[in-house]
Amino acid sequence: MKLRTSRGLVAIALGTALVLSGCASGNDGGASPSPSESTGSGIPTPSAADVAAVEAITVTGDAGAEATLEFEPGLEVSAPTTRIVNEGTGEELVEGNQVTMHFVSYNGADAAKAGESTWATDSPQSFTLGDPQFDLLNPELIGQKVGTRMLLANPIEDADGVTTVINLVEVVSTKEIPTRAEGEAVTPADGLPVVTLDDSGKPSVEIPEGYTAPTELVVQPLIKGSGPEVTADSTITAHYAGYTLDGEQFEASWDSGTPASFPLTGVIQGWTQGLAGQTVGSQVLLVIPPALAYGSAEGHELQDETLVFVVDILDAS
Known part of the structure; x- marks a missing residue:
């Protein structure tokens, strides 16, 4: 990850x-x-x-x-x-x-x-x-x-x-925790990256032609779960997939078959801000500008990149 x-x-x-x-x-x-x-x-x-x-x-x-x-x-x-x-x-x-x-x-x-x-x-x-x-x-x-x-x-x-x-x-x-987000489907706003799920629930992302990188964090629920609300200091268990704006996946927990657990106090700001207030069971699309991702971190492979994540929130504590 x-x-x-x-x-x-x-x-x-x-x-x-x-x-x-x-x-x-x-x-x-x-x-x-x-x-x-x-x-x-x-x-x-x-x-x-x-x-x-x-x-x-x-x-x-x-x-x-x-x-x-x-x-x-x-x-x-x-x-x-x-x-x-x-x-x-x-x-x-x-x-x-x-x-x-x-x-x-x-x-x-x-x-x-x-x-x-x-x-x-x-x-x-x-x-x-x-x-x-x-x-x-x-x-x-x-x-x-x-x-x-x-x-x-x-x-x-x-x-x-x-x-x-x-x-x-x-x-x-x-x-036991769920293997994918479960809840009510949400119709996303027009013009956002398009998320498609395979039979296992693993997402793929298509970046629309001419899509302009946002300067502000984009948070779009795709599935609204019925579980408890996530807070900024929660530890969550999630499946996730991350993409650059050329549509290339750079990492996904789905590939290992095992969701990841981590505190939201220890991840990039775009995750902390974007997932706080969401509910367990939700699937969330995040489009994160560099300032809330890795910024201009010298030498980082995702330096100055706008990142797209699809996150299934499976549990929180």
Whole structure:
């Protein structure tokens, strides 16, 4: 998704971030982990020493409450390494469903807690199981059950070098979400980009001949859903497709088959302004001028572009 990075370091912000995607190698700008072997998904394979380091972490505290992690300072791993601490007994975690979790993060260097936990802030986080942005969680959690607690140790590269961050994740709920917008069809205004849906609901866009790029944000509901209203600080789950004004698609969640979840506080302004006030179940056409997209960001592939998005709002919290 062009609104967030799908590889490299993907974070849910809470003080110190819970990092969910592995250190990338090569041109993605992350650390080059060792060993060089990787899983089929491109995630590097942990070494025996990595596995032993994570196995040595002691987890105390009852399920349903914040856990405490104890380990010797200086813990390092060379690749993302996971361990199921407790298997859940609740509903099965199915790819494509929304998963909500609590987590706490520790710094491997000093074994100290890194920021407040989501238990302390009463702010559980949700994501779509199978979303490629959460590629470290997906293979471990698919098929597990609500109540599962999992350790994830991950080497993170920053300006000071590589630091191992250890996260304890506990899944607290899961629910099925729709696969496409459902509601009352809305007749769009004349002259806008024309949206056509295939049998799966994936949109394609035709830009009318002579269409002039707008200087203001265009927000056109195509389907009016009957769900709750989205606010500017909502976290939404959505299918989306994005196009430039030549009609070329540059990215779409439909291509992976999995909707994406993200806070509207962390996306381009055109999304925040255009989707706030819409309702869950709606499909919305956005035509976003550069000032509300990526502007004149030097070197960005969408620099100075007017962008067209079709967004199916499947859930919001």
